[in-house]
Amino acid sequence: MTQSLPPPIPSLIPETAPFSEEQRVWLNGFFAGLVSLDRFGVTPLSGEQAAALLSGGTSGKDADEDDGGAPWHDQTLPLAERMNLANGKPLRWRMMAAMAQQDCGQCGYDCKNYSGAIHSGKEERLNLCVPGGKETTRTLKALFEEFKTAPVKPPAAVTEPVSAATAMAGCSRDNPAEALFVSRTRLNKPGSAKETWHLEFDLSACGLDYAVGDAFGLFPANDPALVEAVIKALDAPPDFPIGGRTLREVLTDGVSLSPAPDMLFQLFSYITGGDRRKKARALSTGEDPDGDAAVLDVLAAIEKFPSIRPDPEAFIEALDPLQPRLYSISSSPKANPGRIALTVDAVRYDIGNRKRLGVASTYLAEHLRPGSALKVYVQKAHAFGLPADPSVPIIMIGPGTGVAPFRAFLQERRATGAKGRNWLFFGHQHSDFDFFYGDEFREMKTSGLLTRLSLAWSRDGSEKIYVQDRMREVGRDLWSWLADGAHIYVCGDAKRMAKDVEIALVDIVAQYGVRSPEEATAFVSDLKKKNRYQQDVY
Numbered sequence: 001m002t003q004s005l006p007p008p009i010p011s012l013i014p015e016t017a018p019f020s021e022e023q024r025v026w027l028n029g030f031f032a033g034l035v036s037l038d039r040f041g042v043t044p045l046s047g048e049q050a051a052a053l054l055s056g057g058t059s060g061k062d063a064d065e066d067d068g069g070a071p072w073h074d075q076t077l078p079l080a081e082r083m084n085l086a087n088g089k090p091l092r093w094r095m096m097a098a099m100a101q102q103d104c105g106q107c108g109y110d111c112k113n114y115s116g117a118i119h120s121g122k123e124e125r126l127n128l129c130v131p132g133g134k135e136t137t138r139t140l141k142a143l144f145e146e147f148k149t150a151p152v153k154p155p156a157a158v159t160e161p162v163s164a165a166t167a168m169a170g171c172s173r174d175n176p177a178e179a180l181f182v183s184r185t186r187l188n189k190p191g192s193a194k195e196t197w198h199l200e201f202d203l204s205a206c207g208l209d210y211a212v213g214d215a216f217g218l219f220p221a222n223d224p225a226l227v228e229a230v231i232k233a234l235d236a237p238p239d240f241p242i243g244g245r246t247l248r249e250v251l252t253d254g255v256s257l258s259p260a261p262d263m264l265f266q267l268f269s270y271i272t273g274g275d276r277r278k279k280a281r282a283l284s285t286g287e288d289p290d291g292d293a294a295v296l297d298v299l300a301a302i303e304k305f306p307s308i309r310p311d312p313e314a315f316i317e318a319l320d321p322l323q324p325r326l327y328s329i330s331s332s333p334k335a336n337p338g339r340i341a342l343t344v345d346a347v348r349y350d351i352g353n354r355k356r357l358g359v360a361s362t363y364l365a366e367h368l369r370p371g372s373a374l375k376v377y378v379q380k381a382h383a384f385g386l387p388a389d390p391s392v393p394i395i396m397i398g399p400g401t402g403v404a405p406f407r408a409f410l411q412e413r414r415a416t417g418a419k420g421r422n423w424l425f426f427g428h429q430h431s432d433f434d435f436f437y438g439d440e441f442r443e444m445k446t447s448g449l450l451t452r453l454s455l456a457w458s459r460d461g462s463e464k465i466y467v468q469d470r471m472r473e474v475g476r477d478l479w480s481w482l483a484d485g486a487h488i489y490v491c492g493d494a495k496r497m498a499k500d501v502e503i504a505l506v507d508i509v510a511q512y513g514v515r516s517p518e519e520a521t522a523f524v525s526d527l528k529k530k531n532r533y534q535q536d537v538y
């Protein structure tokens, strides 16, 4: 389905654009060079600079220097604060501070290794940090410019060994395999405000293997109605040829239609004039002249500059590639050989009078047809998995879709006959509508597989009850499980829930472990260091 994008094209500035022939020739040359790399977030380097990058950067020592405990590695801090904390540090650490700090794996690395790969020249794409969005990409570009202007050292040959694991199809985003979509079942009951789906895929043909705790990466397609609306707004023929494909095909699975990238506004600034040019230029540099920059997807950007008619090829080249999305796997391969399950919340929201759709979640929720093939890969977990010793007790905290990996953990513990105790904290809006896998968890409780099941319904009563409220209520027992060596896991919302759960845990350790707040914080940090407190948050 997803195909490689067309090669750079000879004419990026349309004939109708208000330039002299000389200006057009110059702009075409400039833009062709710029966009071919910039679509991956990179501006071209000189040969010497490229060689320096390949050799490991301006100062090989930087990469080895101590990160000082990486105080910026906190997903709840805003970018400006993270950059402040990394101020004065070697470039490699400032690049790391620019990442969203979720270690979510969407870029194919964790935050430290993504910045390390850019710094070493192994990774050229500066726009892979999905949670960091345009803010991270812009900061990385600025840091990269600093890199380019720094003194260079002579190049040394670098050969990257290709590991057998990543060379196999389906083991990385760069080399996907094909899975068959089997079925989708709605997890919420009628009356729910949410739309969450249980999805199953067949892996038997591609032979892909996975472990509980891993995530599944998949390549979605844009909403067909949005694709048609963009074609209409461009006033371009849908079958316009682009690199052996049609405009409609490339818009469907080749490029992201949200949010509008800086490069698109740069293109607009070249092909329009006067105040519109000023506005487009401002938007291309991260300014927000009309206070609407945050809600401009590609269609809204075209509509903001009515009657603008970029050349379709130039337009496509100015967009970002459509990125794969990751989902926590909600099945165990031991309980479901050849199958994989996901738990996906469909993202839909309104901006003005337009309904906006999350690309992958709504593709999975409504467009993907049973029996059709999808490009996929398994993203190995970054320190998120069951304890090696099956007798170790586990505490799992997963509100909403955060429950996904814990269904997998429980299936695995059952399939392997693990004797360790299992405690699940699940929460959602309404007990009547949003108890995902309720029957399965109740059965697990009855059978004794689930030692404890603690439920928090945030909208059943007049007061919001969250998972961390339930944790506090049973803090003494929770402390006793921890004292028995339990591993504790958190999955779901990174922005608020994960932090609030951690605060509750620190309070419980302080109260029932009889420690000062500082000692309790150090205790929880130590749990993390020992891999006894693991998070999979997004």
Ligand SMILES: Cc1cc2nc3c(=O)[nH]c(=O)nc-3n(C[C@H](O)[C@H](O)[C@H](O)COP(=O)(O)OP(=O)(O)OC[C@H]3O[C@@H](n4cnc5c(N)ncnc54)[C@H](O)[C@@H]3O)c2cc1C
Pocket: 104, 105, 106, 215, 258, 325, 326, 327, 328, 329, 343, 344, 345, 346, 347, 348, 349, 357, 358, 359, 360, 361, 362, 401, 402, 404, 536, 537, 538
């Ligand atoms: C390791 C990992 C595991 C994950 N596991 C799961 C999982 O098990 N289940 C699951 O459902 N998701 C999971 N996610 C999230 C998932 O990868 C996608 O991010 C999610 O499905 C949205 O993708 P999308 O393409 O549908 O939406 P996109 O097209 O990417 O749109 C999402 C964006 O829309 C914007 N947005 C969303 N809601 C609003 C709003 N109300 N108002 C304004 N703007 C808004 C935000 O900018 C948001 O980033 C996981 C992510 C990671 C990194």
Ligand SMILES: NC(=O)c1ccc[n+]([C@@H]2O[C@H](COP(=O)([O-])OP(=O)(O)OC[C@H]3O[C@@H](n4cnc5c(N)ncnc54)[C@H](OP(=O)(O)O)[C@@H]3O)[C@@H](O)[C@H]2O)c1
Pocket: 194, 345, 347, 358, 399, 400, 401, 402, 427, 428, 429, 457, 458, 459, 464, 466, 467, 468, 492, 493, 494, 496, 497, 498, 500, 501, 538
């Ligand atoms: N990147 C994306 O676009 C994307 C896509 C899917 C999910 N997500 C995020 O991933 C998370 C999971 O989404 P979901 O739909 O499965 O469930 P969710 O929105 O996280 O909601 C699950 C439950 O958690 C509660 N909750 C809200 N704030 C909380 C907090 N600070 N601490 C503890 N619980 C809290 C909710 O209560 P109330 O609703 O009553 O407040 C609800 O009962 C969400 O944060 C969502 O934003 C992001």
